[in-house]
Amino acid sequence: MDPAEVMLSEGSDITQAFIEAEDGRILFTGNGKKFWWPKFRYAGVDPRKIKTKTDLQYAVRRVAVIAFRETTDESEKDLRIKRFMSPCERAALKCLTAAPEELVAAVNEYEQVRNDTK
Known part of the structure; x- marks a missing residue:
């Protein structure tokens, strides 16, 4: 940066x-x-x-x-x-690219993936 x-x-x-x-x-x-x-x-x-x-x-x-x-x-x-990406990385990128109305669902998906990978 x-x-x-x-x-x-x-x-x-x-x-x-x-x-x-x-x-x-x-x-x-x-x-x-x-x-x-x-x-x-x-x-x-x-x-x-x-x-x-x-x-x-x-x-x-x-x-x-x-x-x-x-x-x-x-x-x-x-x-x-990218075809090979961890589920956590993919969910994080989806949060960045989500439209305002999709953001809550994207964040929930990211948190679920994070909890599943722990």
Whole structure:
């Protein structure tokens, strides 16, 4: 995982952000460390419109949604391609790819598989 993704997943406090280049690279400072994030443009966020911390937090949430979708797409591909996968791995990937209305059933299936393999 990218250090910036680790920092964001740990709930760090982003204190500053600024545009470094015209191509949309953004440097942001969180917990005293500087990182740049290339996916803001891909998430549909115009870096020049980020003026406040609230704007930045919104942009980070948009990027997180994109990252989650990419993870879901990769998981769906794994479910289609991998033929030999443990039942626990398969159930976990189904949780990642489940639609909101299917999530409860997927989580229940995952918990049942986990309990059966112990």
